[in-house]
Amino acid sequence: MSHPALMHLRALRYLDHIPALDPAQLDWLLLEDSMTKRFEQQGKTVTVTLIQEGFVSTDEIADELPLREERYWLREILLCADGEPWLAGRTVVPESTLSGPELALQRLGKTPLGRYLFTSSELTRDFIEIGRDADLWGRRSRLRLSGKPLILTELFLPASPLY
Numbered sequence: 001m002s003h004p005a006l007m008h009l010r011a012l013r014y015l016d017h018i019p020a021l022d023p024a025q026l027d028w029l030l031l032e033d034s035m036t037k038r039f040e041q042q043g044k045t046v047t048v049t050l051i052q053e054g055f056v057s058t059d060e061i062a063d064e065l066p067l068r069e070e071r072y073w074l075r076e077i078l079l080c081a082d083g084e085p086w087l088a089g090r091t092v093v094p095e096s097t098l099s100g101p102e103l104a105l106q107r108l109g110k111t112p113l114g115r116y117l118f119t120s121s122e123l124t125r126d127f128i129e130i131g132r133d134a135d136l137w138g139r140r141s142r143l144r145l146s147g148k149p150l151i152l153t154e155l156f157l158p159a160s161p162l163y
Contacts, residue, residue: 003051005088006076009155012131012138019130021137028162029130029139034114035087035154036079042161044081048110051076061092071095073106075113078157086160089113090153097148105150113152122146137162 018026031038039046056074073093078085091113093105104116117123126142126149138155156162 003076003078003088005078005085005155005157006051006090008133008136009088009090009138009153011133012140012153012155013133014129014131014140019132025137025162028156028160029137030128032125032128034112034118036112036114037118039079039081039086042081045083046112047080047083048112049078049080049085050110051078053109055095069094069096073098075105075108077113079112081160084159085157087157088155091150092153093150094148097145097150099148100146102145102148117143117145 018030021029028038036046053075054073055071057071058068061072061074072095073091075089075091075093077089079087079089091105093102098106108116122145124144126144129140131138131140133155136155136157138153140151140153143150143152
């Protein structure tokens with residue numbers, strides 16, 4: 001199963017600079033905290049629509065991670081606010097990251113990723129890259145849990161407060 005928003009997410013072109021956007025838009029795009037928490041602060045009930053979750057080969061994740069492994073855990077979702085899709089998300093996790101407590105990344109199901117990630121004292125973010133496809137904005141981050149990498153790509157959908 002797929003969703004049209006994921007085509008836009010995969011088509012994001014990343015900028016080598018921070019674009020001249022409204023400060024409120026940049027606040028969303030450069031948010032270091034949990035997007036789930038931010039949506040809830042808007043007074044919304046946040047739910048996950050799971051599009052795809054499971055192991056994939058290197059061919060299916062293109063060049064999203066500099067680390068080359070045989071398999072990656074891929075999770076694609078829509079993050080909804082009061083039932084309306086606000087964000088499409090794609091998480092790519094190298095199989096080597098999935099050890100110890102990070103095995104929980106395979107069991108998130110309909111739990112928002114932010115609820116897991118931002119409860120860890122071992123979470124760091126290497127970077128945020130801002131991207132665009134047509135009129136839609138997104139971002140990509142490399143996060144580390146206990147030093148182990150994963151890539152999170154988020155596309156803000158038209159109903160989100162970014163616009």
